[in-house]
Amino acid sequence: MRIKKADYILTAVNPTQYPEANKKEIAFVGRSNVGKSSLINLLTNNKKLAKTSGKPGKTRTINFFLINEDFYFVDLPGYGYASAPKAVQATWGQMMEEYLQKRETLVGVVLLLDIRHLPSKDDKLMMDYLKYYQIPTILTCTKSDKISRGKRPHYMKKIKEALDAKDYPIIPCSTLEKNGIGPLLSEMETLL
Numbered sequence: 001m002r003i004k005k006a007d008y009i010l011t012a013v014n015p016t017q018y019p020e021a022n023k024k025e026i027a028f029v030g031r032s033n034v035g036k037s038s039l040i041n042l043l044t045n046n047k048k049l050a051k052t053s054g055k056p057g058k059t060r061t062i063n064f065f066l067i068n069e070d071f072y073f074v075d076l077p078g079y080g081y082a083s084a085p086k087a088v089q090a091t092w093g094q095m096m097e098e099y100l101q102k103r104e105t106l107v108g109v110v111l112l113l114d115i116r117h118l119p120s121k122d123d124k125l126m127m128d129y130l131k132y133y134q135i136p137t138i139l140t141c142t143k144s145d146k147i148s149r150g151k152r153p154h155y156m157k158k159i160k161e162a163l164d165a166k167d168y169p170i171i172p173c174s175t176l177e178k179n180g181i182g183p184l185l186s187e188m189e190t191l192l
Contacts, residue, residue, distance in 0.1 A: 001189040006044035009064045009072070013095060019064055021105045024192055025072040029096070029126060030112030032078030035142040038175040039112065040065065040073055043185065050075055062099055071192055074099070074106075079122050101133065108136035108191035110184070115141035115155050115172060119162045127163045137168055138187045144172035144180065 012018050028036045037050035049065060063075040076096050100106065109130055113119055119127070130137045141156055152172050160166055169187050173180030 001185045001192075003044050003067055003185070005066075005068050006046055006049055006073075007066045008049060009066050011061045011063050013061055015098060015102065018062075018099075018103070019072070021103070023066075023071050023105060024107045025064075025074050025103065025105045026188055026191060027074040027076055027100070027106060027109045028112065029076050029109055030078060030142075031114070031120060031122060034078065034112045034114055035175060036075055036078065036112055039110075039140070039142065039173060040075055042173075042175045042178060043073070043181060062095060072105075076100075079126065097129075100129070100135065106135065108138065108188070110138050110140050110188070112140050112142050113159055115144050115152065115159070116146050119159060124163060127165060131165075136191055137165075138184065138191075139163070139165060139168050139170040140180070140184060141170065141172045143174065145174035145177045 009019055010017065028040060030036050037052045040050040041047050041052065044065070044067065050063065060077050062077070065073040065075070067073055076099065079093065079096070100109070111126060111130065113123055127137070139159065141159060144152055147155055156170050156172060160168070160170055171180050171183045171187065173184060
């Protein structure tokens with residue numbers, strides 16, 4: 001799959017604001033500061049498409065991006081950002097849950113994990129949630145440039161074991177080195 005065109009469409013906080021459910025959607029989920037927006041920008045070759053920030057918790061809404069005028073990338077709020085008030089975190093969780101459970105055009109999720117760390121409690125909860133609802137999931141290990149190529153398989157194996165996700169595809173990605181994009185796009189094409 002090649003991405004030739006990507007446009008920001010809208011921001012939503014509840015289902016009444018979502019675009020019409022007439023195109024397939026792939027959602028991006030992960031902890032705050034794991035690099036969701038940066039990965040979306042790299043996949044679309046547009047540095048300004050999804051807003052990025054050095055501060056965790058930048059994405060606080062659900063953002064829809066139309067890809068090749070054919071399907072959507074959906075950037076969900078990051079989870080696990082302890083500095084946000086509990087009430088705000090609860091709102092993000094409710095927004096995500098409502099989207100993941102009820103959006104009939106959702107064909108799969110890209111779950112982003114930092115390759116340098118074992119999955120957090122929140123990562124495990126998200127994976128369990130995706131398994132429970134049988135949502136196809138691609139595990140994507142960001143920041144792979146921080147680990148030598150030879151050690152990446154070891155780290156990815158540990159992540160899969162911690163998530164009990166041996167049958168799920170796992171791809172190392174780096175927005176700095178711009179690697180992992182081809183395999184990730186190929187897995188997404190399978191979902192579509």
